[in-house]
Amino acid sequence: MHKTSSRLLALLSLLQTHRDWSGERLAQRLDVTARTVRRDIDRLRELGYRITSVKGPAGGYRLDAGAHMPPLLFDDDQAVALAVALGTAATGAAVAEDAVRALATLRQVMPPRLRHRIDSLRFTAVRPPDPQGGSDVDPRILVELSRVVRAREELRFDYASGPGEPSGDPRRVHPHHLVTWSSRWYLVAWDLDREDWRTFRVDRVRPRVPTGPRFDPRELPGGDVSAFLTGRFRGSEGPATEWPCRGEVVLHRPASDVAPFVQDGIVEELGPHHCRLTLGSWSWTGLAAAIGRFDADVDVIGPPPLTQACAELAARYARAGRAA
Template sequence: MHKTSSRLLALLSVLQTHRDWSGDDLAERLGITSRTVRRDIDRLRELGYPIKTVKGPAGGYRLEAGTRMPPMLFDDAQAVALAVALQTAATGTAVAEDASRALATLSQVMPARLRHRIDLLRVTAVQPPAAGDIPQVDAQVLTDLSHLIHAREELRLDYAPGPNTSVESPRRVQPHHLVTWRHRWYLVAWDLDREDWRTFRVDRIRPRTPTGPRFTPRELPGGNVSAFMTSRFRGNDGTTTDWPCRGEVILHLPAAKVAPFAQEGIVEELSPHHCRLTLGSWSWTGLAAAIGRFDTDIDVIGPPQLATAFADLAARYARAARTTRPEIGPTP
């Protein structure tokens, strides 16, 4: 009996690789006969695994999705990866509670050797300082939006454009992608009334029912959702991921001191005390301010717009330095 159980687990593990397997390939892989493969396939089907027989010259088998969740088999590496992912999801996400319960269920049936490995890989997902201001998203709304994306159905929604805005505007959109960006959920959609692509904060969406008709998906600018989101949050139209403003300067600092704080910038060493920095930003003023934080002498290479931005900032800072705060007397 133990031999049969071990053989079934090995067969299930092979079938979970999401490809078609011929009976002969399975027999060779597991070191058993084709007849034994057929019997074991029948046993797995009796346990609830939806294994489909694939037609063809050699025939074969495929493990498909079923109507209920059967027992699943993970190898050691998969189990550890799943536990680490659940630990991360259990901190400050829309599915935190469900992730915690799933992690507890997984840990309960996990062998001691794997629990020890996971304890050594204990993960704490640290949220950014502003995480307390990030609103949680209703998991049901995420599920509903995902369904509409896959069903390619238009969505009618009420949308609050700002955090302190009580007035919601009605919108009609064709939903295309759900994405996370800096700890927030966004819906990427084609706005039917504005005839343009838009990104909507999911925590500000209130879906309406019924939904609209089915639609044919449009091609997303930039070729993929990652490029589109990067472009939009850099102030572009979604077709390019580069910053709208990019400039070059020479900083009177060693490259080793600049590189850790250059973020996406390119740092080139020119001498032990000088380096070239190429950096981008959403505006020339923003770029000049970002470079100024290095607190050193700066030689502008170009373009001219960057030099103009430095001059504008210098004049603005000079006015601020000359401004004296009025004396604040005691409260009567």
């Protein structure tokens, strides 16, 4: 790459930090003259970057949003994070087709070292991302966990008691699957010390090196990681096709208001202001509480345990209201 092109990329990287830069400061960072900085700013403007001049004693520059998409610059970790996000969005989301095309475009222009990292990252998105939730995960840990899953290598790691907590409980596992569930990352693995299947939050995993010997993978209960993980989060010891408790109600709200907030339930439109909701939960009280979150009058269709749970929950809340 020519020196001028390298300098333009370095200048663009500085401007993308979303701050105002004086011409003198930019010249110092790039080890060039202020005149060269002005000339490079003009070149970036010609490429479509909207760079505004900042008034002041020394003057300066700011990168603003433009009317069209100019070329972008990412460092290695940003490129990997972007590929992970696109791969997640490509599984069942409304923008899945666009995400697949964007990921293919990104991969095509990547240097071989980054393309290898992206190609080695394999995971399953069981549930689409939750825009309100999620956890911070080091992309390097995702790549390493994906590698040991594909290589079928025994993994040793420290498992923290909570996000941000010091590494604690040591684990030895046979890693089976790297999974996303509502914007959280999980490792599904056979725990060698506990002799059982476990799911581990990746943001609490701190891998140790080196990894252990290769292993012959066990068959996951049910054979499907989506069904297995869904069952575990429902409180089942194996894959679950149904919630332990499932009921049916009529909500006095339009179906369009309810459907976006129902993940694995069924919403049927009954009219402009009513809908039928079939929903499951790990307990009848939990199901009654889940139905109450829609903030609407409810007519319980059945079964009887759901009616009883609604009455018990109503009495409990009434007592709480009197106590307040």
